[in-house]
Amino acid sequence: MLRLGEVVTVFDGGMGSELEKLGFCGCPEDLNITHPEVIKKIHLSYSSADCIMTNTFGLNKIKYKGGYGIKELALKAVENARVAGKKVIFDIGPTGAMIEPLGTLTFDEAYEAFAEIVEYTKDIVDGYIAETFSDLYEMKACILAIKEHSDKPVFATMTFDTTGRTLTGSTPEIVANTLEGLGVDALGVNCSAGPKELEGVVERFLKCSGVPVMVQPNRGLPVLKDGRTEYILDIEEFDFYIDKFIRNGVAVVGGCCGTTPEFIKKISRFSGQKVKPRNVERATVVNSATKAVNISGVKICGERLNPTGKKKLKEALISENYDFLVDEAVAQQEAGADVLDLNVGLPQLDEKSVIVKAVRKVQEFVDLPLQIDSSESEAIAQGVRYYNGVPLINSVNGETEVMDAIFPIAKKYGAVVLGLTMDSRGVPKTAKERFAIAKRIVERAESYGIPRHKVMIDTLVLTASAEQKLVKETVEALRLVQSLGVKTALGVSNVSFGLPNRGLLNKTFLTMAMTCGLNMPIMNPLDGEMTGAVKAFGVLSGTDENAESYIDIYKDYTGTVSALKTVKEEKTLDAKSLYDCIKKGIKSQAAELCLRELETADPMTVVNDVLIKALEEVGKLYDGGKLFLPQLVSSAEAAKCAFAVVCERLPKGAAKKAVIVLATVKGDVHDIGKNIVKVVLQSYGYEVIDLGKDVPPQTVADACLKHKPFAVGLSALMTTTVKGMEETVSAIKNAGCSCAVFVGGAVLNSEIAKKIGADYYTKDALECVKTLDKLLLK
């Protein structure tokens, strides 16, 4: 048995560099079968280590391009590694493809590729190491694949650059919080650079990781010598740093690129030494892939991603229009939210599949940690699984069945759980009774192996109009539950239901609650008074040191209170009229000026005489080379905002001209051109169904059948994807859709368009609108 965390464990060193030395290049995995004696010899030369890693770094069905079967190679690789007579740890490297949303590989595809190799080897290895990963999301897929198919120890190491982040922007703290939550046995850093350069990252891991820390550095930084990259760090210096790491508390050491059997032999002297105990500060931390939020002081949880009582969001979710959800998320982030609650519970929807889509969409645009909010445990499980980071779960309560359904999910994924102080009998009246439930929740969580810093308690707000006397019980309960060592949350705005001037009550209650230890109000961050109260509390309670963040926000304050964002960024350009506003492209004033216009004119007049006229003028200037593309786009965005206001005044759909489906075709991810066309079309009153980028032909055809658009617009930037465009055109026509097919993009012209069967080629967004307008008149 490995005594991880008790005594120092030594892993082996570089495989690739050893092979290169022997003159082997090409696919290293194939050598397990073609040259087993070479691989065995290298493994044997590392037998001073406690653990030997198999020669399988690139062996998964996405990356491996060689001619052998994956299973055959995996088995042979384990057999080869056995020769050293040490523990055999199966080596898993990344797929080499970029996972969504940055790339196009799906989380499930990555998971399946990793699961396949674990399935083949689970009974014949002593553990798994996922190493050299640079994307936390792909790492999560890999860890889940290992843990759901095997119960062997899991080591996980990622690469970091000199700024202390992985290539996709995760810090050591984020990596540790996420991987420890997923239940790995050791975590840390490998490859990246030499031991000296990794000191900072290692130190940060040692401070925050609750599981043993592992380091496998390269043999220093490579130098270019006679046109070849060489590693030149000497053994003594490598050993010096490894010694230092171990003295600071590192538990697992080894080598990566450039290290040789001599290096490992030298550091094997540490094997079996007692691991130095560390003081790890435990905090309640949730994180996305790039942002960690420590729930201390007061952090704002935005409540607006919830369809309850929000007609527009409800409609948008039912019609699978996630743009609206994303816009709400972005607005809350800009207004100063720290965490976003996400709830998609509607009776019409299959919540467990919608939550996955919603999580993906929101995390694509917003880097705030999410709070997955549902009353269905299955939906929670799905949302938490596909979340890239450590989320909050909203919620459990004092009922045993609820806790028994949710705690296993929280434990498996390392999520923080919010517990409500109520049970089957409802919300108890007194603070003491609520405290008793909180205690029950915390203790039950502990029995599932969920520590207190992973639990938060909501002492529940009742409305002051109905239960005036109980308001102070909620606040008192906040004070009591802190003695349990947990952080607290409250849905503050419930307090004012049924009373006039709700904002005043909400703000006052928020202040009371913060004074009594509220850590996370769940509230509307767009309410500048409320957000402002949180910022002010930061100054007065001393958490905002030197009032830095407060001053940063309010330094230009002139006396108008609105969302924080507008305090921060007041546009200096002023438009006199809606026409002027569109022409100048001032989005922030379009809605207000449009409302003013609507006071004296009917909606269709505003559309025809103001919006369209202004856009026409802008279009003329653009065509004449007097305006630049960003200015055209600004005008279109302003017009789009105004258009949305006008639509509110019209019967549903009355102002919409026609439905247009847009997509960047399969094989291409360049969507900036398509996005320009989208904004311009919307500004002219077209309803756009945007399928996104890298869209398979059949998906476009299906969307055409479903939405029956007037036209479909396809975009491609690269010469290599014209073929994808041709296939998409055929798929649309084969599906029997009669809509006009428009194509555009840098590599197209009318000739190519004709050749691939498209109906129209337009050179830019403006020409596209003009052509569509003409067609509509026919």
Added chain:
Amino acid sequence: MNSSKLNEQIYAYLGFHSVERSEEVDAEISKCLDELKELAHFRYTYKFFSALPDFLLCEPYTEYLRGSSGVIVAVMTLGCEVDARIKFYGRTDAAKSLVLDAAASAYLEYLSDEYEKTLGENLSYRFCPGYGGSSVEDLKHIFEILSPEKIGVTLSETNYMLPSKSMAGIIAVGGKAKKSCKNCIVYEHCNLRKGGAKCYGSEKL
């Protein structure tokens, strides 16, 4: 940083060449460049070859490499944070997203040019698969040689690189290659050329 040259390049990418520059766009560009300086994680990986790798033994590479004593094969990127920000602005401010996209392209070119000055004397300009009638499929060979996944750059089946602000190419050591529009795929209908400019620099035709 030579910001006037960089700005010119950004204007070219935005399609402004025959038009007068606007103060607003100037201000937006300068904001975007400030943002890029914080956001971008410039990474560069390369290998030097004195004997040419096989995929370079055909036109137009041989012409580009004529008279050279070796070649550097390189991949460079601004990192994925830039992509994410461009996408974010696509939701909040489409015009800004457009300017940031163009600014990022120019910034990557600029940083790469600067970095290459440290790689040695007598280096030619970067020649990338897709130039002068070469095939973008050749990116595959560059990826095999360099494994630029290490700096976070991946290649799709259809030969696009991610993060999108990445480049891959070769640099002749010695040799006398000169940039030219002659073999460009959009030679016939290039708006830049019609306006008397080039995509690769400010030199007049």
